Amino acid sequence: xxxxxxxxxxxxxxxxxxxxxxxxxxxxxxxxxxxxxxxxxxxxxxxxxxxxxxxxxxxxxxxxxxxxxxxxxxxxxxxxxxxxxxxxxxxxxxxxxxxxxxxxxxxxxxxxxxxxxxxxxxxxxxxxxxxxxxxxxxxxxxxxxxxxxxxxxxxxxxxxxxxxxxxxxxxxxxxxxxxxxxxxxxxxxxxxxxxxxxxxxxxxxxxxxxxxxxxxxxxxxxxxxxxxxxxxxxxxxxxxxxxxxxxxxxxxxxxxxxxxxxxxxxxxxxxx
Amino acid sequence: xxxxxxxxxxxxxxxxxxxxxxxxxxxxxxxxxxxxxxxxxxxxxxxxxxxxxxxxxxxxxxxxxxxxxxxxxxxxxxxxxxxxxxxxxxxxxxxxxxxxxxxxxxxxxxxxxxxxxxxxxxxxxxxxxxxxxxxxxxxxxxxxxxxxxxxxxxxxxxxxxxxxxxxxxxxxxxxxxxxxxxxxxxxxxxxxxxxxxxxxxxxxxxxxxxxxxxxxxxxxxxxxxxxxxxxxxxxxxxxxxxxxxxxxxxxxxxxxxxxxxxxxxxxxxxxxxxxxxxxxxxxxxxxxxxxxxxxxxxxxxxxxxxxxxxxxxxxxxxxxxxxxxxxxxxxxxxxxxxxxxxxxxxxxxxxxxxxxxxxxxxxxxxxxxxxxxxxxxxxxxxxxxxxxxxxxxxxxxxxxxxxxxxxxxxxxxxxxxxxxxxxxxxxxxxxxxxxxxxxxxxxxxxxxxxxxxxxxxxxxxxxxxxxxxxxxxxxxxxxx
Numbered sequence: 029x030x031x032x033x034x035x036x037x038x039x040x041x042x043x044x045x046x047x048x049x050x051x052x053x054x055x056x057x058x059x060x061x062x063x064x065x066x067x068x069x070x071x072x073x074x075x076x077x078x079x080x081x082x083x084x085x086x087x088x089x090x091x092x093x094x095x096x097x098x099x100x101x102x103x104x105x106x107x108x109x110x111x112x113x114x115x116x117x118x119x120x121x122x123x124x125x126x127x128x129x130x131x132x133x134x135x136x137x138x139x140x141x142x143x144x145x146x147x148x149x150x151x152x153x154x155x156x157x158x159x160x161x162x163x164x165x166x167x168x169x170x171x172x173x174x175x176x177x178x179x180x181x182x183x184x185x186x187x188x189x190x191x192x193x194x195x196x197x198x199x200x201x202x203x204x205x206x207x208x209x210x211x212x213x214x215x216x217x218x219x220x221x222x223x224x225x226x227x228x229x230x231x232x233x234x235x236x237x238x239x240x241x242x243x244x245x246x247x248x249x250x251x252x253x254x255x256x257x258x259x260x261x262x263x264x265x266x267x268x269x270x271x272x273x274x275x276x277x278x279x280x281x282x283x284x285x286x287x288x289x290x291x292x293x294x295x296x297x298x299x300x
Numbered sequence: 301x302x303x304x305x306x307x308x309x310x311x312x313x314x315x316x317x318x319x320x321x322x323x324x325x326x327x328x329x330x331x332x333x334x335x336x337x338x339x340x341x342x343x344x345x346x347x348x349x350x351x352x353x354x355x356x357x358x359x360x361x362x363x364x365x366x367x368x369x370x371x372x373x374x375x376x377x378x379x380x381x382x383x384x385x386x387x388x389x390x391x392x393x394x395x396x397x398x399x400x401x402x403x404x405x406x407x408x409x410x411x412x413x414x415x416x417x418x419x420x421x422x423x424x425x426x427x428x429x430x431x432x433x434x435x436x437x438x439x440x441x442x443x444x445x446x447x448x449x450x451x452x453x454x455x456x457x458x459x460x461x462x463x464x465x466x467x468x469x470x471x472x473x474x475x476x477x478x479x480x481x482x483x484x485x486x487x488x489x490x491x492x493x494x495x496x497x498x499x500x501x502x503x504x505x506x507x508x509x510x511x512x513x514x515x516x517x518x519x520x521x522x523x524x525x526x527x528x529x530x531x532x533x534x535x536x537x538x539x540x541x542x543x544x545x546x547x548x549x550x551x552x553x554x555x556x557x558x559x560x561x562x563x564x565x566x567x568x569x570x571x572x573x574x575x576x577x578x579x580x581x582x583x584x585x586x587x588x589x590x591x592x593x594x595x596x597x598x599x600x601x602x603x604x605x606x607x608x609x610x611x612x613x614x615x616x617x618x619x620x621x622x623x624x625x626x627x628x629x630x631x632x633x634x635x636x637x638x639x640x641x642x643x644x645x646x647x648x649x650x651x652x653x654x655x656x657x658x659x660x661x662x663x664x665x666x667x668x669x670x671x672x673x674x675x676x677x678x679x680x681x682x683x684x685x686x687x688x689x690x691x692x693x694x695x696x697x698x699x700x701x702x703x704x705x706x707x708x709x710x711x712x713x714x715x716x717x718x719x720x721x722x723x724x725x726x727x728x729x730x731x732x733x734x735x736x737x738x739x740x741x742x743x744x745x746x747x748x749x750x751x752x753x754x755x756x757x758x759x760x761x762x763x764x765x766x767x768x769x770x771x772x773x774x775x776x777x778x779x780x
Contacts, residue, residue: 063466064448064459133387134339172318176310209310210317265317273321280327287335294340295386298347299406300413 033157037109046113050120053079057124066127068135068296076125083118084142084289087111088282112153119146134295138288145285148278159271166264175261176209179254186250193243204229204251210262216269221262226255339385347378351403370397377401389450392457405449418443446757460752466740468751483510490749491739499694499727511725518725523688525661526722539571547710557703562691565589575657577601577648586652591685595677598652599645603676606641642679649680662686694727698754 035043053076062070068077090111094104122142130136167175183205190197207226210216221227233239233248354376381400391399398404405417446467447456472487485495496513501520503509511518531550535542550568552561563569565588575585577598584601586594658664663686671678711717713728742748 064451069448129389131387131389133389134385135388137339172314173311176314179310209313212316213322216317268318269321276321276324276327279324280331283328284331284335287332288339290336291339291386294344296388298344298409299383299386299388299402300411 034105034109034112034153035157037105042106042110042113045110046117049079049114049117053117053121053124066124067129068125068127070127073125073127076121080118080122080125081289081293083114083121084285087115087118088286091279091282112149115146115149118142134288134291138285138292141281141285141288145278145282148274148281152274152278155271155274159267163264163267163271166260166267172261172264175257175264178257179205179261182250182254182257186247186254189243189247189250193238193241193247197244197247200229200232201247201251204254207254207258209258210265216265217273219262219266224258226251226258230255343378343383343385346380347383347403348409350376350378351409354403373398373401373404376403378403387450390452390455391449392451392455393453394456395449396453412442413444413449415443418447468755468757487751489739489741490737490751490753491734491741491743493739494730497695497698497727497730499725500692500696501694501725502689502692513727513729518727519721519723520725521689522722523663523686524722525663528716528719528722528724528726530720532717537572539574547714547716551710553702557701558699559693560702569661573657573660575652577652586657591683592672592675592677594652595649595671595680595682596675597677598649599642599676599680602641602645602648605644645680649677653681653683658683658685662688694725699756700754 056072056075057066060066060070060072062072064070067073090107093101093107119142122139126135126139130139183201186201186204187198190201203225207224208221211218211221229251230248233244233251236244238244239248357376377400383402384400386402387399390396395405405413407414407417446459448459449455451459469488472484474486475482475484476486487494496515498510498512499518499520501509501511501518530536531545534544536545537543550563553559554561565573570588575588575594577584577586586597588594653659653664654666665684665686667682667684669682671680671682705713713732714726715728716726719726736747737749737753738746740748740750
């Protein structure tokens, strides 16, 4: 299936499961008339709570399943589709579990963390649906290595050309060839790359006294192409970083949720 | 993806730039452990160590007979009240003082709040229908079966009003079949499935009898002769001429307006039914209550009068009154027949007891035996007056606020104007209530009425007990 994505996976199989789960929860909630009002302590409340807790544990298991490259039940893609839809249904299940009783306590904290995890998950889904296309457009059918290798080719031509002009230009080209492709760590999320010697080389060649000479003009063109190529690689890497940064929110928050969930369950039954 | 030839000078840099963003794993561990520590382990540890300290402190002391004090709560609560992070919601205003001490109610971990935790403070709460009556769907009802905390500042108050109906019907809808010994009829709704009211009266031998209104004449011996109809007639003789009595002339509501003060001779009867000696001696009346006191008073009075040199003078004759300038009222036995004090006292006693005063309201019988020796009245005729039954609630299981019904005439419900016997129990049936009161479902022109509008779960039994104490059927503990 060419247009199959994590949302449309298996003809919306998990969407249907999720919709069924949400409809059952809402229906149960609508029909339930607990004596003391809705809440986590009614029969339906315990049911939805148990269901929600099992869902959370299962959703967390995705973090383990996606690392199992061989074996495992089903495909990672199928798991992800189910992860997304059942994760969204958790919002309904857990909200109805609360009976809309909120307060400054571990119970509402666990709920708030869950909402934050689901929200970051939605961000992740949006990113997963949007960014790969943009990234693939940037690579334009080649690999990143091929794009990086193109830099080397440009540098080779530039060195040869610079050698015919003047040592000053050789230095310029050498410096340019050492321009950083990106900034390490978290700074790769940002567009600015200070100390980019290729940008400096382009600027320097454009304003050089000998800029009108043909060889210099050619060298400028080479460096300009190098900068364009560099920007494409940087744009790709930046997009790649943004495609995964939501996970730095999603995963730690989901473990915080696990902690708060355990505390919630402990609290509820300690002070029953 | 990460493959690159060693010759590629950018390979290492590209690899570095494609490595996952750092911190995800570390942050995950930190947040997981921080959440577990601050929200689970620390509160658990602090609360269980506080519980241990409390157990050590209270192990030596005697079983408690008083409610938990603020000092105890302060002394034994969890350090920093850290377990409050587990608080499920605000306590009812009545319990807000316990907000900082979860274990005041949650005394045992992993066990639901026990009734003993409630009765540690609520010492006098009486169980409804005996300890742990089986309620449908709840084999062992607890205090918390009906009282659910952490529902906000008015949570319990609202529950007591609004949740009472369905919970009652759980059991009372088929109680007659399940507990025939109780003699209770089934109730589903006040509007159309509530039995006719019953009154509790004193039957033969002083035992309680339950009389269903409408099935038999509801009567109860009172020991009094009191026709309500005669007293409610317009223009009856009063001390200052014709007057018309209202219900409130004699019946005064209690402060809570749920019932009425007992009618008392001194405040409610005497102004018309004065116990004066020889009708004209308005300032000289016998005391109400004790036969011997009354007889002694008569005997003493005539002895004094016999020794008085000029009994005609009003200022000397004690109690004689006359209008200024009028001729002294001389037309009395006292004035007209001075002589033997004992004979005069006998005549007056017979007159007062058998003709003029006591016998009007009471059943009076002359008895042969002589009076208590040493008493001044011992040599006068002796009488026995039938005791007057003490008042008691006729519907002790229901709560009716007369204040809430003040806009109605008393006689709209109580048929006093046509009652000629004191023994008639003038309690209205359910039909009159249903003119205004609907059941649990509100009607457009009627008042919605859940069980809790008239019935209390606990105090109904406290009221029964109270009535038993008043009637002397039960000696309260500690009074022996």
